[in-house]
Amino acid sequence: MTPLLEVEGLGRAFGGVYALRDVSLAVTRGQTRAVIGPNGAGKSTLFNLISGHLRPDHGQVRYGGRRIDRLSPGKRARLGIATVFQGARLFAGMTALENVMVGAHARTRHGFASAAVRLPAHRREEAQIRADALAALARVGLHDWAHRPAEALPLGQQRSLQVARALCARPTLLLLDEPASGLRAAERRALAQLVESLGAEGLTIMLVEHDVALVTRLADQVSVLDLGAQIAAGTPTQIRRDENVIAAYLGPGHT
Ligand SMILES: Nc1ncnc2c1ncn2[C@@H]1O[C@H](COP(=O)(O)OP(=O)(O)OP(=O)(O)O)[C@@H](O)[C@H]1O
Ligand SMILES: [Mg+2]
Numbered sequence: 557m558t559p560l561l562e563v564e565g566l567g568r569a570f571g572g573v574y575a576l577r578d579v580s581l582a583v584t585r586g587q588t589r590a591v592i593g594p595n596g597a598g599k600s601t602l603f604n605l606i607s608g609h610l611r612p613d614h615g616q617v618r619y620g621g622r623r624i625d626r627l628s629p630g631k632r633a634r635l636g637i638a639t640v641f642q643g644a645r646l647f648a649g650m651t652a653l654e655n656v657m658v659g660a661h662a663r664t665r666h667g668f669a670s671a672a673v674r675l676p677a678h679r680r681e682e683a684q685i686r687a688d689a690l691a692a693l694a695r696v697g698l699h700d701w702a703h704r705p706a707e708a709l710p711l712g713q714q715r716s717l718q719v720a721r722a723l724c725a726r727p728t729l730l731l732l733d734e735p736a737s738g739l740r741a742a743e744r745r746a747l748a749q750l751v752e753s754l755g756a757e758g759l760t761i762m763l764v765e766h767d768v769a770l771v772t773r774l775a776d777q778v779s780v781l782d783l784g785a786q787i788a789a790g791t792p793t794q795i796r797r798d799e800n801v802i803a804a805y806l807g808p809g810h811t
Contacts, residue, residue, distance in 0.1 A: 560583055778791070
């Protein structure tokens with residue numbers, strides 16, 4: 557069966573320095589793939605090349621067997637790729653529901669600006685988006701927060717809200733770039749549980765996460781990047797024993 561996502565020989569340089577170099581990997585449907593590595597290893601660059609926010613200098617990105625590496629981010633989103641960006645911000649002054657709806661408007665044919673005109677087609681679309689947004693909020697456990705200001709949410713729930721925004725698009729592939737960074741232990745556990753349950757429902761997930769215990773719990777496969785290159789790939793158990801990974805990232809004292 558064709559993997560959902562195939563990255564082949566992918567490379568991207570900034571100012572002559574390769575942020576990502578000749579990376580190849582395949583993500584099968586329903587898999588959770590963690591991407592780990594030191595700061596500046598190229599993890600976010602890889603995600604941006606998959607989501608379309610960056611174009612590659614070399615290589616290909618295929619989704620469902622089709623090349624997508626020249627498509628706009630919007631087209632890739634409509635094919636089913638949704639992203640929670642590293643350090644993503646919420647819209648302050650908007651409710652949780654509005655935050656999710658604004659994300660959804662970005663993908664619709666009419667867009668947010670023209671939705672303001674309120675033609676009948678827009679009103680139907682608006683009602684659908686609202687229903688989808690409420691469902692996405694419920695899915696991440698934020699139904700009761702729908703009409704409260706997004707910035708009033710505790711940080712852990714703000715991250716769940718980002719996930720809801722991504723889920724509103726009903727993605728097939730969800731890219732999560734450090735969704736748990738800066739969260740406290742209890743919040744991390746809650747977020748891990750959410751990611752785990754999304755994976756159990758069959759969503760294909762790519763996750764950047766520094767906590768190896770969390771990666772071991774959530775990931776079927778792990779890719780390890782260092783200085784833009786993939787230095788190892790395998791199951792969490794294989795990765796934890798890999799000498800290159802221990803030398804470049806985990807350190808000798810890891811458990
Ligand atoms: N838009 C850009 N312009 C110039 N250099 C960039 C750009 N984006 C990334 N880089 C560089 O590419 C390299 C990889 O960056 P990237 O953000 O992909 O790393 P990362 O693994 O996500 O790191 P972190 O763990 O800190 O998020 C870094 O050296 C970074 O400075
Ligand atoms: Mg990053």
